[in-house]
Amino acid sequence: MTVCTVPHAAIAARSVQQTILTRDGVSLAVYASGPADAAHTVVLLHGLCLGAGSWQVIEDELREQLGEWVRIIRYDHRGHGGSGRAPMHTYRVEQLADDLTDVLVALRVRGALTVAGHSLGGMAAMTYCARPVEQQPVRPRGLVLVATAAGKLCERGLGRLLATPAPDFLSALVAHTPAYAAEHAVRALARPVCELVGLSRGCARAERRVLCSMCSAALSTTALSTAAGFLPHLRRFDQSAGLGNIRATTTILSGDVDTVTPTAHAQEMAKAIPSARHRQFRGAGHMLLHERPAQIAEEIASIVLRRTASSGVGA
Structure with missing residues (x-):
């Protein structure tokens, strides 16, 4: 792993850029802020053809709500932004879940973990969370799914x-x-x-x-x-059978005029994931990170604080 200690101004003033190599040799541009030994880490996963920067406003809001004690990690998926290109056959949600595993291991994430994903990033997050415990170097305690779907993409919107x-x-x-x-x-x-x-x-x-x-x-x-x-690959993507395996405290966020992943997707996930909570935003579409940044950050912070209180760890 190659580490750059210079803050990456285009992403966030407090973020430090690092480059890690995945198990198949693809370089990922990773941006992390907060203490490396934090009691709680939040990982933010972006959507298709976007990048880590799509979460910048959310990270700023999270810092306002949580302070500096939480570690926040974002990175560009393979083939996106500052990350390296990869063979086309590796552009699959399962591979993105593998990449998340590699990031967690490379950055030595310990303690509590909350993963939030938007659109394609949400698919990667739920795929990782649905895996058996032995395939998770860190088992997420919190999961936030934003404007995403577990399958049936060809059937709606x-x-x-x-x-x-x-x-x-x-x-x-x-x-x-x-x-x-x-x-x-x-x-x-x-x-x-x-x-x-x-x-x-x-x-x-x-x-x-x-x-x-x-x-x-x-x-x-x-x-x-x-x-x-x-x-x-997204035409065939279907994680619906694995949703019942998710044990993280889960919040699902959707916009009622989302034409890419209509609300029906969120409703089905909320029924399938144990004890999941669904919140719908009126007049909002697929780009929730930009349309409702304060509310998205509020939902993530709520899960972090809830899990922190239940574990007895103080800020």
Whole structure:
């Protein structure tokens, strides 16, 4: 593991950037703040074509609510942001859960752990939490799932696009077209696609603005091969059978006008995960991290404080 001790200003003034290698040799850009021997660690996992920076405002809010005694870790998934690219066949949710394992081991996380994931990051978080204890170097005590799903992505909302030939077309484009030409073609299509998403029935105005800006940013920082690798896999992703194995205190957060992962996904997860709590935000869409940052941080902080009180550990 290579450690950089210079704060990464683009992520957060208090964060220290580190680079770790996964078990299959992919470099991950990791940003950590707070004491290394903290009694409680929070790990924040971002969505597809986003990055660790999508949680920046949430981390600031968590610091306001929890202080400096909690360790907060964020990182760019493989193929995203400052992390290295990987073979397309490794762009799978199960692999992201493996990467989470590698991060926890490399950073020597001890004590209580809460994992929060948005969209694709939520899928990775629930997959890790559903694994047998012996496959978890640290067993999470808290889990926060934000605008995500455990499966059936092809059956609802914009996820129905996964059932079309589009993901296979994208994969073929990447596989058989020179990288520059493929990237240029997709960038040319990005604007009308963003407008189509923004005009989707039920899409909140705030979500429309944020989604379009995030789409533009993602195209400049995320390789086309990343999306081309993940999308066909998401068509088949299904963690519903494992949800009953989750023992972490779980909160599920959704927006009632989310057109990417509609509320029905959250309702099904809440029924399947033991003692899970579901909170829905009116007028909010898929980009909850940007639409309701204070409330998301409040929910994460609530779980941290609840688990800390129950374990008798003081701040």
